[in-house]
Amino acid sequence: xxxxxxxxxxxxxxxxxxxxxSVNLAERIILKAQSTPQSQAAPLGQSIRRLxxxxxxxxxxxxxxxxxxxGFLVGFNxxxxxxxxxxxxxxxxxxxxxxxxxxx
Amino acid sequence: xxxxWAEKDDGELLALIQTGSHHAFGTLVRRHADRFYRLAYRYxxxxxxxxxxxxxxxxxxxEGPYRWQPERQSKFTTWFYKIVVNLCLDWRKKKRPEPLPExxxxxxxxxxxxxxxxxxxxxxxxxxxxxxxxxxxRTALNLCFSEGLSNQEAADIMGVNLKAxxxxxxxxxxxxxxxxxx
Numbered sequence: 353x354x355x356x357x358x359x360x361x362x363x364x365x366x367x368x369x370x371x372x373x374s375v376n377l378a379e380r381i382i383l384k385a386q387s388t389p390q391s392q393a394a395p396l397g398q399s400i401r402r403l404x405x406x407x408x409x410x411x412x413x414x415x416x417x418x419x420x421x422x423g424f425l426v427g428f429n430x431x432x433x434x435x436x437x438x439x440x441x442x443x444x445x446x447x448x449x450x451x452x453x454x455x456x
Numbered sequence: 457x458x459x460x461w462a463e464k465d466d467g468e469l470l471a472l473i474q475t476g477s478h479h480a481f482g483t484l485v486r487r488h489a490d491r492f493y494r495l496a497y498r499y500x501x502x503x504x505x506x507x508x509x510x511x512x513x514x515x516x517x518x519e520g521p522y523r524w525q526p527e528r529q530s531k532f533t534t535w536f537y538k539i540v541v542n543l544c545l546d547w548r549k550k551k552r553p554e555p556l557p558e559x560x561x562x563x564x565x566x567x568x569x570x571x572x573x574x575x576x577x578x579x580x581x582x583x584x585x586x587x588x589x590x591x592x593x594r595t596a597l598n599l600c601f602s603e604g605l606s607n608q609e610a611a612d613i614m615g616v617n618l619k620a621x622x623x624x625x626x627x628x629x630x631x632x633x634x635x636x637x638x
Contacts, residue, residue, distance in 0.1 A: 361636070364582055366602070366604075368498060368601075378489040381489060382481065385518040391520050
């Protein structure tokens with residue numbers, strides 16, 4: 353046999369002979385299983401994994417985007433010196449922070 | 457209402473097997489036994505042994521159905537191929553390989569007897585050389601050529617990346633070409 357070509361080798365590999373299985377192979381396995389007890393308890397590790405799988409943690413990207421959005425909303429709704437003009441006596445944060453300095 | 461077991465996919469059947477359903481187990485076995493038998497046969501080249509290996513694999517699944525973890529395994533067949541391959545490799549480690557059967561059936565009756573003899577001789581040499589390949593190369597060949605799986609599926613089953621699998625296939629084919637071409 354001369355140097356074997358790739359196609360011929362692949363053809364031979366695809367056509368490898370397999371002896372047919374017994375006609376009752378599947379039934380034999382099923383019958384055997386009927387007399388075999390089954391372990392019903394899930395392993396502890398798997399139970400824990402399944403329990404945690406019930407709680408979906410959001411991905412970090414969503415957490416960051418959500419935090420930024422909430423931050424902007426709060427910021428726009430409560431600007432730093434947004435004391436209404438009709439409430440001059442309302443203490444602003446700035447006045448509060450500089451109160452001591454003024455006193456000095 | 458009667459349950460149409462054949463309609464259920466592997467994942468559904470496995471979930472039912474975990475609850476102890478013999479019907480689900482039977483459906484899964486009937487659906488896949490021949491496929492996994494073919495794979496086992498290519499390793500052991502012996503019908504009874506291949507059948508025993510397939511039986512062991514399915515009984516392991518029945519005894520410990522929670523080995524199947526759908527959140528970790530992508531596909532039942534991919535996972536089960538691994539189990540059958542491992543059982544075949546274990547068997548080969550324990551037992552000395554048996555000589556190939558002398559009588560290989562001539563499957564095509566239209567074939568001329570002299571052609572059939574040549575083909576059977578080529579098959580026998582091919583099986584001998586495949587059996588002599590390193591374990592991983594043999595597994596790659598069995599999965600890709602004999603089972604007709606894609607390279608990616610075979611790589612998943614073997615737990616290697618695609619490039620590694622392609623390298624295994626190339627080395628196996630090079631070795632076979634050299635040895636069979638002598």
